[in-house]
Amino acid sequence: MDRARAEPSFVRVALSRAVDAAAAARLAAQQISARDTCFVLAFVPGNRNGAVIAHSLEEALGGVPVFGCSTAGQITTEGYETDALLLLAFPKAHFRCASVLMEPLNPLSTTQAATHAQRHVQKFSHTAGWNRLGLIFTDGLSKQEDMLISALETALGDLPIFGGSAGDGLRFEQTYVLHNGEVHHNAAVLLLLETDLPFQGIGFDHFLPGDSQVVITDADPDDRKVFEINGAPAAQEYARLVGCAVEDLSPQIFAENPLLIEYKDTHYVRAISDAGEDGALSFLAAIDDGLIMTLGQGQEIIETLQAGLDIRDAEGRSPDFILGFDCVLRKLEIEQKQLGHAVSNVLGAAHVFGFNTYGEQHCGVHMNQTLVGVAFFAPEPRVLF
Incomplete structure (x- = not known):
């Protein structure tokens, strides 16, 4: 059968x-x-x-x-x-x-x-x-x-x-x-x-760490929001990194270009759920000031x-x-x-x-x-x- x-x-x-x-x-x-x-x-x-x-x-x-x-x-x-x-x-x-x-x-x-x-x-x-x-x-x-x-x-x-x-x-x-x-x-x-x-x-998952590292420079851990990345407005800097305009950010863009953290020699995805009108990025997992992250590169699904x-x-x-x-x-x-x-x-x-x-x-x-x-x-x- x-x-x-x-x-x-x-x-x-x-x-x-x-x-x-x-x-x-x-x-x-x-x-x-x-x-x-x-x-x-x-x-x-x-x-x-x-x-x-x-x-x-x-x-x-x-x-x-x-x-x-x-x-x-x-x-x-x-x-x-x-x-x-x-x-x-x-x-x-x-x-x-x-x-x-x-x-x-x-x-x-x-x-x-x-x-x-x-x-x-x-x-x-x-x-x-x-x-x-x-x-x-x-x-x-x-x-x-x-x-x-x-x-x-x-x-x-x-x-x-x-x-x-x-x-x-x-x-x-x-x-x-x-x-x-x-x-x-x-x-x-x-x-x-x-x-x-x-x-x-x-x-x-199907992501490997890429070459682009970023630093979270302003975040609200309780609300899982990031206001600044690399000292710049979060949505603006993320859009620059992935090569699109801020107004084009979408769930599809976030899904294909996640940010990764390293923990115990393993990389884990910290997914972005949306970009707010204030330029902040909302995440679906823990986030904090000073966190070093890497832009993920997708592999064949x-x-x-x-x-x-x-x-x-x-x-x-x-x-x-x-x-x-x-x-x-x-x-x-x-x-x-x-x-x-x-x-x-x-x-x-x-x-x-x-x-x-x-x-x-x-x-x-x-x-x-x-x-x-x-x-x-x-x-x-x-x-x-």
């Missing part, structure tokens, strides 16, 4: 493209066996009523825990989509789950968040022979992902955590997370998972995507499925270059399911324009004596 069309064995994928929120939730829920399901992840289109969907799923699934968030797009069996309610049902036979709701995020007490998470981890009883990981879904407009994931990494260092920031298309107006039938703004949901499936974390998803377990097997968190600015650049169909084919062949984010979390770092995820493999065959 064609792998791109084969169903994964260890997660149930349910979809509805109905415009009405309640109808979409009912139709998607009908594709899931509540009796066999440990929990459900729901990735909701940014233009749907999240509260209605959360309530309808709670009713339709008979109390099965539902977590997730609003999205800037979904990664389904068809690859990239923008208007599909995507449900991923994780079976009881292979998963256990506990959840931690963290709110408010802004203002954030990192000590309280870390203590809260540690307490829940300690209460989560361990199943012999099973492995643990964490998933984090964060309100993408809270501007607290950097501090939160760093605090959790420090407090839960032996627990690998992967996640994405909730989006709403490219409106940057209202984002939320879902927790047990309720919508929460200015909040995050940390899921503690146990599974008997082997898994591997992934994280990659399809090749880097295929290489990043070409992973194997110890037995040389491909993943059964990959839970993926893919930055919306990657999707924007891909569509701008008319590569959407080709990328969707690659994602489908690799069994990637997830959503387009306002930022990704991995290895204790909040980053942008990255594909972060968890590849789950079939359990290793038992040896019978």
Whole structure:
């Protein structure tokens, strides 16, 4: 059977493209066996009523825990989509789950968040022979992902955590997370998972550092705004560096010409979301005065995507499925270059399911324009004596 069309064995994928929120939730829920399901992840289109969907799923699934968030797009069996309610049902036979709701995020007490998470981890009883990981879904407009994931990494260092920031298309107006039938703004949901499936974390982008270095000379870290670069108005200097007029700056320009920071010998994207009328640049991740950054140079998207998803377990097997968190600015650049169909084919062949984010979390770092995820493999065959 064609792998791109084969169903994964260890997660149930349910979809509805109905415009009405309640109808979409009912139709998607009908594709899931509540009796066999440990929990459900729901990735909701940014233009749907999240509260209605959360309530309808709670009713339709008979109390099965539902977590997730609003999205800037979904990664389904068809690859990239923008208007599909995507449900991923994780079976009881292979998963256990506990959840931690963290709110408010802004203002954030990192000590309280870390203590809260540690307490829940300690209460989560361990199943012999099973492995643990964490998933984090964060309100993408809270501007607290950097501090939160760093605090959790420090407090839960032996627990690998992967996640994405909730989006709403490219409106940057209202984002939320879902927790047990309720919508929460200015909040995050940390899921503690146990599974008997082997898994591997992934994280990659398609940018290398270029030759142009810049210095942030005036910034508001709390609001993630930069007013000056190299002592000049930020938007003006950035436009000069990328070779366009200030009035031509756009999400497409930002997506193709990101600024990178170096941390622990690795370069990470700090994406720009927009340029204000005051000449400031707004970022989707932490920014500060004195930060030295490098203008990124894009590599071939399809090749880097295929290489990043070409992973194997110890037995040389491909993943059964990959839970993926893919930055919306990657999707924007891909569509701008008319590569959407080709990328969707690659994602489908690799069994990637997830959503387009306002930022990704991995290895204790909040980053942008990255594909972060968890590849789950079939359990290793038992040896019978």
